[in-house]
Amino acid sequence: MIRFALSVAALIATCLPAWATDQVTTFDLDNGMEVVVIEDHRAPVAVHMVWYRAGSADEPVGESGVAHFLEHLMFKGTDTLAPGEFSATVAKQGGSDNAFTSYDYTAYFQRVAADRLDLMMRMESDRMVNLQLSEDNIKTERDVILEERNMRVENNPSALFREQKNAAQYLNHRYGVPVIGWRHEMAELSREDALSFYGTYYSPNNAILVVAGDVQPDEVRALAEKYYGAIPANPDLPQQRYRSQEPPQLAERRLTYRDARVAQPYVSRSYLAPERDAGAQEKAAALTLLAEILGGGQTSVLVEKLQFETQKAVYAAAFYGGTSLDDTTFSLIAVPSQGVALQEVEDAMDKVLKDFMAKGIDPEQLARIKTQIRASEIYARDDVEGLANRYGRALTQGLTVQDVQDWPDILQAVTADDIMAAARDVLDRRQSVTGWVMAEEVTQ
Structure with missing residues (x-):
């Protein structure tokens, strides 16, 4: 099976075309707004993102969750749009x-027929x-984000552990x-908090x-x-x-998280790791391949x-999120097999890492x-919304259009020594x- 996979990979390597540059045009408005246009004329569709x-x-200390809170409130209406009218239109x-909020950005998007772009911008x-x-509006939406935290975090032991x-x-x-905020601070978010963040950053x-899409x-x-x-x-x-x-x-820092709802420890x-930096993405590329x-x-x-x-684990993986404004993380996870203790699977993971460092x-x-x-x-270029997302995330996190376009070649140039x-x-x-996630100990 492995030999077959290698043969397929070799075949793909000979068949894939050379890198093609996305049809991207950039310019700035007089007020400082950056604009990126990505042409894809295969279908009469446009993706509009701000x-x-x-x-x-970027939140003030003590107001965790206000960026995400404001994201919700942005659908509450303006002088000319009633609450909910934006999405209904x-x-x-x-x-x-x-819309979505992360550590370094907040984004709003619409996917529409290309001839509706004028309306979206308006x-x-x-x-x-x-x-x-x-x-x-504040009271209603504050209850909504608190319930969202209940569903996504409080009811999920893995999410609580990640926090x-x-x-x-x-x-x-x-x-x-x-990103969603600490619950005790979310409960105190006010109209003044939201409008202050809005006035500062929007x-x-x-x-x-x-x-992106069928646009000129x-x-x-x-x-x-x-x-x-x-x-x-x-100006401020x-x-x-x-x-x-x-x-x-x-x-080294360690923690043990116990929760009765944990079914699989x-x-x-x-590890703290460097992010992709403008004009200097080589180390991030090496970590991506690692x-x-x-x-x-x-x-x-x-x-x-x-x-x-060794069959010590039923699942193992490594992750690196290089698109970040500041230092990011390189992560490992190992889920032990039945009857294997957490210490045993951690020791086995460390042995694998040690052997890897020795063998190369x-x-x-x-x-x-x-x-x-x-x-x-190459296949990712087939998704116009994904392309818009790729450029938007990169530009809000300190990269340039050229960095995005250079990234595939930089990945290919990475050596084993790198x-x-x-x-x-x-x-x-x-x-x-290092964290252990496990069920509560049973006591008599």
């Missing part, structure tokens, strides 16, 4: 819309400056605070407009200047994103050793992974947090 360089890591046009630019909030582990990983940086000179750059420019260009820049926008930085981590470890080599699939090192050879990388495995990544990068050097730098127990 990204704000403001996420949960999009639906009447046969489109869909939504409505989105309207709520950039004319949001209207009543105390009833605790992130807080242990980031002692000083706001990445240690959950302005054209802090936003990126991404339009000149037409997008004309519409953007008509609707967004009429909005004045915010902070000149830089004020982030408290992590102090050097000098000692597991070990999770994360995650694939260690735990990216059925032929990865952790899976082969822990699941197949299998050249055939690296070649196969590069081929798979190359294929996935990967091992990154592994030596990052897989340092002194920069790690």
Whole structure:
């Protein structure tokens, strides 16, 4: 089976076309708003996205969750749109819309027929400056986000554990605070809190407009200047994103999370790791490949050793999230087999890592992974919404359009030596947090 997979990978490597550059046009409006246009004329569809360089890591201390709270409130109406009318209008046009918040950004998007782009820009630019909030809106939506926390976090032991582990990983940086917020602070969020965040960060000179699909750059420019260009820049926008930085981590951190609802115990470890930086993505590329080599699939090192050879685990994986404004994490997970203790599976995982550091990388495995990544990068260009998302996330997290377009080639240029050097730098127990997730101990 492995020989067959290698043959398929080799065939794909010879058949895939050379990298093609996305049809991307960029320009800035006079008020400082950045615009990215991605052309894809295969279907008469357009994706319209507005990204704000403001996420949960930009929140004032004591107001955790206000970025996500404001995301909800942005659908409550303006001087010209009644509460709920925005989404209802999009639906009447046969489109869909939504929004999402992360540590480094908040984004709003609509997917509609390309000839409805004018309407989308008119409505989105309207709520950039004319949001209207009543105390009833605040109370209702605060209850909604608290219930969302109940469903997504409080009722999920793994989510509660991740919150605790992130807080242990980031002692000083706001990445240690959950995007949705701490419950006790969410319950106190006010109209003034939401409007203050809105007034500080929701302005054209802090936003990126991404339009992708069956559009022409000149037409997008004309519409953007008509609707967004009429909005004045915010002169009081902070000149830089004020982030408290992590102090050097000098000692391993550990935690044990017990919850009666845990059906399957597991070990999770994360290491502080560098993010993708503008003009310097090589180390992040090496870590991306390291995650694939260690735990990216059925032929990865952790899976082969822990699941197949020793059968100490029923699941093992490695993850790296390089698209981040500040230091991110490189993570490992191992779920023990029946009858295997957490300490035993952690020891087995550490042995695999030690052996890997001693033996190095299998050249055939690296070649196969590069081929798979190359294929996935090419296939991803078939999704216009995914392309818009890729550019928006990158630009709000400090990268450039050129960085996005260079990324596939940078991944292919990574060598085994680059990967091992990154592994030596990052897989340092002194920069790690290891957590055990287990059920409550039964007492008589």
